Amino acid sequence: MTHDAGTTWREMLSETTAMLGSEREARFLCEHAAGLDATDFNLAQNETVTQRMGLHVHEMARRRLAGEPLQYVMGRWAFRRLDLLVDSRVLIPRPETELVAEIALSYAQRVSPTRVIVDLGTGSGAIGLSLADELPERGTSVWLTDDSQDALHVARANVAAIGRRGANARIVQGSWYAALPESLRGSVDVIVSNPPYIADGDPDVEDIVTRYEPHQALFAGVDGLSSLRIIVDGAREWLRPGGVLVCEIGHRQGSTVSELCDRAGLTQVEVRRDLTGRDRVVVARA
Numbered sequence: 564m565t566h567d568a569g570t571t572w573r574e575m576l577s578e579t580t581a582m583l584g585s586e587r588e589a590r591f592l593c594e595h596a597a598g599l600d601a602t603d604f605n606l607a608q609n610e611t612v613t614q615r616m617g618l619h620v621h622e623m624a625r626r627r628l629a630g631e632p633l634q635y636v637m638g639r640w641a642f643r644r645l646d647l648l649v650d651s652r653v654l655i656p657r658p659e660t661e662l663v664a665e666i667a668l669s670y671a672q673r674v675s676p677t678r679v680i681v682d683l684g685t686g687s688g689a690i691g692l693s694l695a696d697e698l699p700e701r702g703t704s705v706w707l708t709d710d711s712q713d714a715l716h717v718a719r720a721n722v723a724a725i726g727r728r729g730a731n732a733r734i735v736q737g738s739w740y741a742a743l744p745e746s747l748r749g750s751v752d753v754i755v756s757n758p759p760y761i762a763d764g765d766p767d768v769e770d771i772v773t774r775y776e777p778h779q780a781l782f783a784g785v786d787g788l789s790s791l792r793i794i795v796d797g798a799r800e801w802l803r804p805g806g807v808l809v810c811e812i813g814h815r816q817g818s819t820v821s822e823l824c825d826r827a828g829l830t831q832v833e834v835r836r837d838l839t840g841r842d843r844v845v846v847a848r849a
């Protein structure tokens with residue numbers, strides 16, 4: 564790929580598309596380098612690409628061609644209303660997790676005048692920060708936890724990036740409930756989590772996922788349930804009576820996780836499906 568003085572964004576897009584074999588990905592990289600959204604980028608097609616921007620596109624395209632996920636190459640990804648910093652320290656937020664945040668939000672919105680939300684295993688902060696961003700500023704506390712200090716560095720950067728809207732977010736490190744202060748025991752309104760739920764060595768996981776994303780964010784023992792067991796078992800103790808647990812699950816885990824919820828003394832257990840019709844979220848009440 565060359566960069567001649569006078570190259571327009573139209574030419575840069577077409578070269579990058581040829582290089583990557585994907586116009587969608589080429590657009591993401593060009594829009595990112597240009598610092599423009601899709602609409603403004605379309606309007607800028609005849610504008611000249613500066614040398615610095617051209618080099619940036621080349622470097623990102625090189626990394627992408629070497630196999631790195633597009634989201635890590637760009638260093639950011641959209642989740643609901645947020646534009647999150649993401650890199651190899653955190654899981655790339657997935658579209659199906661937006662549904663998990665949506666369900667947690669719908670329960671949290673019914674709690675008034677104050678609401679306490681916990682996002683266990685927050686990674687980039689995708690779920691918890693969406694709740695901090697979308698719930699009323701007044702009366703909301705959102706606790707973001709993770710065992711990985713690396714992940715929490717990214718979450719902290721994302722809290723800072725959303726400015727005032729992140730003022731209700733508190734970040735704490737530790738394994739699942741051990742991260743939380745004792746004062747929250749029995750008083751949480753909504754516990755939300757997208758924990759690791761893939762079985763160790765699952766052959767169906769794509770190579771790009773196992774090569775680049777943190778294994779601590781993906782794998783959960785021989786049956787993929789080791790994290791979900793801990794989260795479900797502790798939920799009744801940390802939720803207030805009537806509080807809600809909302810957990811993302813693997814598409815074959817609906818009935819097993821429902822049973823775990825029943826056995827943990829949770830009630831009104833439901834499995835919700837994602838847009839592809841597959842089991843995706845378990846909701847249960849204390």
Ligand SMILES: C[S@@+](CC[C@H](N)C(=O)[O-])C[C@H]1O[C@@H](n2cnc3c(N)ncnc32)[C@H](O)[C@@H]1O
Pocket residue numbers: 653654655656657660683684685686687688689690708709710711714737738739756757758759760779780781790
């Ligand atoms: C599937 S990722 C989800 C990240 C983010 N919530 C999202 O939805 O994009 C699971 C997260 O759980 C964290 N995690 C793994 N084991 C943990 C533990 N024992 N305690 C707390 N967090 C843990 C990982 O570091 C990772 O950030």
